[in-house]
Amino acid sequence: MKTALVIGAGPAGLMAAEELARAGWQVTVAEAKPSPARKFLMAGKSGLNLTRGEPLPAFTARYPQGADWLAPMLAAFGPAQVQDWARGLGQEVFTGSTGRVFPVVMKGSPLLRAWLARLSGLGVVLRTRWRWTGFQGAALAFDTPDGPRLLTPDRTILALGGASWPRLGSDAAWVPWLAARGVVIAPFHPSNAGLVVDWSPHMARHFGAALKGIRLTAADFSSRGEVTISARGLEGGGLYPLTPALRDGAALIIDLMPDTDAATLAARLTRRGKDSLTNTLRKAGLDAAKIALAQDCARPLPTDPQALARRLKALPIPHKGPRPMDEAISTAGGIRRDAVDDGLQLRALPGIYAAGEMLDWDAPTGGYLLTASLASGRWAGRAAAGVDPATAFST
Numbered sequence: 147m148k149t150a151l152v153i154g155a156g157p158a159g160l161m162a163a164e165e166l167a168r169a170g171w172q173v174t175v176a177e178a179k180p181s182p183a184r185k186f187l188m189a190g191k192s193g194l195n196l197t198r199g200e201p202l203p204a205f206t207a208r209y210p211q212g213a214d215w216l217a218p219m220l221a222a223f224g225p226a227q228v229q230d231w232a233r234g235l236g237q238e239v240f241t242g243s244t245g246r247v248f249p250v251v252m253k254g255s256p257l258l259r260a261w262l263a264r265l266s267g268l269g270v271v272l273r274t275r276w277r278w279t280g281f282q283g284a285a286l287a288f289d290t291p292d293g294p295r296l297l298t299p300d301r302t303i304l305a306l307g308g309a310s311w312p313r314l315g316s317d318a319a320w321v322p323w324l325a326a327r328g329v330v331i332a333p334f335h336p337s338n339a340g341l342v343v344d345w346s347p348h349m350a351r352h353f354g355a356a357l358k359g360i361r362l363t364a365a366d367f368s369s370r371g372e373v374t375i376s377a378r379g380l381e382g383g384g385l386y387p388l389t390p391a392l393r394d395g396a397a398l399i400i401d402l403m404p405d406t407d408a409a410t411l412a413a414r415l416t417r418r419g420k421d422s423l424t425n426t427l428r429k430a431g432l433d434a435a436k437i438a439l440a441q442d443c444a445r446p447l448p449t450d451p452q453a454l455a456r457r458l459k460a461l462p463i464p465h466k467g468p469r470p471m472d473e474a475i476s477t478a479g480g481i482r483r484d485a486v487d488d489g490l491q492l493r494a495l496p497g498i499y500a501a502g503e504m505l506d507w508d509a510p511t512g513g514y515l516l517t518a519s520l521a522s523g524r525w526a527g528r529a530a531a532g533v534d535p536a537t538a539f540s541t
């Protein structure tokens with residue numbers, strides 16, 4: 147029987163393992179951590195957003211880097227198939243008002259339990275606390291609870307994750323080992339990250355306050371999502387779609403009243419009687435957090451109503467770029483497209499494939515990350531097993 151080794155028991159690795167096992171290969175999954183899929187389980191803490199219920203072309207277009215590359219993988223295993231797959235593991239799913247798809251139980255643990263049981267039934271052997279430490283000649287070297295081990299499987303799938311939240315396992319230690327073997331890797335950067343802003347002390351009492359009903363813009367990216375003011379800056383889903391531009395130093399502009407045009411707002415801002423500026427802003431529809439933000443970022447605010455309205459509709463936020471990588475939901479960068487063939491096999495290392503977030507694609511949150519990790523894991527596993535990866539998934 148041919149042997150396959152999958153390194154990394156996240157969603158991409160487990161998907162690859164399943165495909166190889168179904169194709170009749172003897173599969174071992176080596177995982178550095180004491181238990182598998184820690185990031186997947188962490189993702190489930192705030193609601194496991196598996197995918198998004200939208201047509202495939204719109205879905206695929208949400209990958210700013212890698213849409214062409216991922217398109218065939220998502221055509222075979224996209225948003226519809228992710229939902230079928232979850233149901234096949236006994237997890238009913240629902241689509242929220244924003245199109246995001248979650249398991250009804252919201253968390254990832256029941257799905258993972260069912261999946262691991264299915265893999266075990268297919269003969270997949272999971273070795274935890276097995277840390278890949280690089281190459282020794284043609285062999286893959288591991289630190290294991292029983293000491294060092296060298297393996298030379300017929301096929302290897304690397305599914306080691308990106309470079310964020312390293313405490314969950316994806317520490318990107320593999321970058322120099324693959325680079326030394328000629329694999330071209332784009333540098334990692336934080337994606338779907340909070341933003342560093344040095345507030346004045348006046349902002350302290352607004353830490354934790356949500357900015358709702360705003361529009362955020364950075365270069366060509368725009369979002370209507372919510373953000374929260376924190377001691378370190380701004381956080382939350384509204385910022386995430388803008389990370390590629392903010393990473394490149396683009397200015398962040400917030401429209402505090404996107405549903406009111408500047409002329410209407412200016413009329414509302416014409417001061418009446420002895421109203422203070424704060425009172426005028428409040429009466430014009432701004433809550434305390436928005437007023438504080440405007441006063442902190444554009445002090446002194448213009449007194450002329452037209453100029454003030456323009457400022458409130460295009461408030462520049464002086465930021466210092468995204469929060470560090472270890473706090474980001476995901477990372478951009480990784481193994482470049484031209485470093486792998488159409489089956490995700492490393493051109494520099496025949497017989498070794500790569501999948502998941504360790505590849506150089508990027509996506510906003512909203513289920514796109516997990517869907518592409520699963521789809522690329524499935525693709526690499528099938529290609530490694532010699533099975534057509536483009537065959538669409540069916541239960």
Ligand SMILES: Cc1cc2nc3c(=O)[nH]c(=O)nc-3n(C[C@H](O)[C@H](O)[C@H](O)COP(=O)(O)OP(=O)(O)OC[C@H]3O[C@@H](n4cnc5c(N)ncnc54)[C@H](O)[C@@H]3O)c2cc1C
Pocket residue numbers: 153154155156157158159176177178179182183184185186188189190193194195196197276277278279305306307308310311314315316317318319320474475476501502503504511512513514515516517519
């Ligand atoms: C807080 C948080 C919430 C998230 N929420 C969502 C969400 O709701 N929806 C969504 O789509 N995405 C979400 N994501 C992103 C999503 O979890 C990841 O994109 C996805 O887990 C990537 O899958 P992967 O299999 O490529 O890598 P990972 O899940 O990172 O798995 C890689 C595995 O490889 C192992 N490994 C690494 N190095 C070695 C080594 N040297 N030897 C052996 N094993 C090794 C790691 O321990 C790990 O188990 C979230 C991420 C975070 C951090």
